[in-house]
Amino acid sequence: MTQPPSRPAANPPSLTERRKAATQLDIARAAAALFAEHGPDGTTAEAIARHAGVALRTFYRYFRSKQDAVGPLLSGGAERWRALLEAAEPGKLAKTLEVAVGKALSVPDAATAEQFTWTRGLLRAAGHDPALRAVWYRVNQDSEERLLPVLARLAGPGADPLEVRLAAAAATDAIRVALEAWAGTDAPASGPGSPAELAVRCLRELTGGMRLLAR
Template sequence: MSSKPPSLTERRKAATQLDIARAAAELFTQRGPGGTTAEDIAERSGVALRTFYRYFRNKQDAVGPLLAAGGDRWRALLAATEPGAALPESLERAMREALAVPDEHAADGLRQTRALLRAAAADPALRAVWYRVNQESEEKLLPVLTRLAGPDADELRIRLAAAAATDALRVALEVWAATDAGLTGPGSPVELAVRCLRELVGGMRSPAE
């Protein structure tokens, strides 16, 4: 069953949050989190400070929507997969597509993630946002995998698959961000993510086996 489409109010809220997130990312890249204030972010994004705090708890929290974007795209691709497909293959296929760079917009998204993860290395509050985003992504992945695996699938197996897949993506992006590897080819996000995924879920069998 398809979910109810977001209302106009919800779409406007999401658009405002994304504008603020982009402004925060730009400032963090230019000045670092330590050199950026919530007031700076609000001014750059063209909103009042009270509006900023309506959506985000602190300046680091503001980049959450950007850090979550990759996981959101990956889950949407998985959700479009037909039920009954083998989980490892479905996860890898969606991961490859989610981390592909077919255009400059996708390339910019990955570069932005790299800049934020590099900034997070020296900012515990920003790292905490990254970990929270990944935990939330794992929780949202569970119902998607449950639907794919079918009603007779083992719950423990589904939970392990969700945890392993989420960690595969997280570790791959962290390792890539710490290097100067390109967006494609050896050492790229997709190459690392697929390697991690195969290591973590390679022993899983399809539900029918």
């Protein structure tokens, strides 16, 4: 019997990497809070650093601009989704994607609910701030690129690379469009009209005719 391809072993992050990620998230939350109160135009990098309790040089060690600072908040959902897919076994790719989307955009605890609140506020602000909108698009582009090898493994060695790339683009856009649509409403983070429900709907619409997902 042919054995399924094994998943690459993931190296756990080092203490330095965990501290770096924690500092970045603290800065991101500070930026989001100040954006919500004063708007991006009324917020400076100095104010974000002060609110986060770090030196301004520390801020610029991690981020190029005040808008860049919210990247870790905007990318959180994509990281959860990718981790779920990395842990999945090859099989029915369409079903695997749907299940992972539903879990990644679920709201299991207060911390996740808070992150969705930040995301909604940031996406609304991005509608009026081109630099913030560029950060959101860059987060999605990065997510798509990092998703490619994950989907290639799940699709198997005989998969057409073009079909894998299309699937990665469609899946990433499904989540992006769902979050943008949800952010423009007052729907809750779970249940009808939630990001998870909208993302599964978008995923089915965008990938319904793909041969790769029909296997």
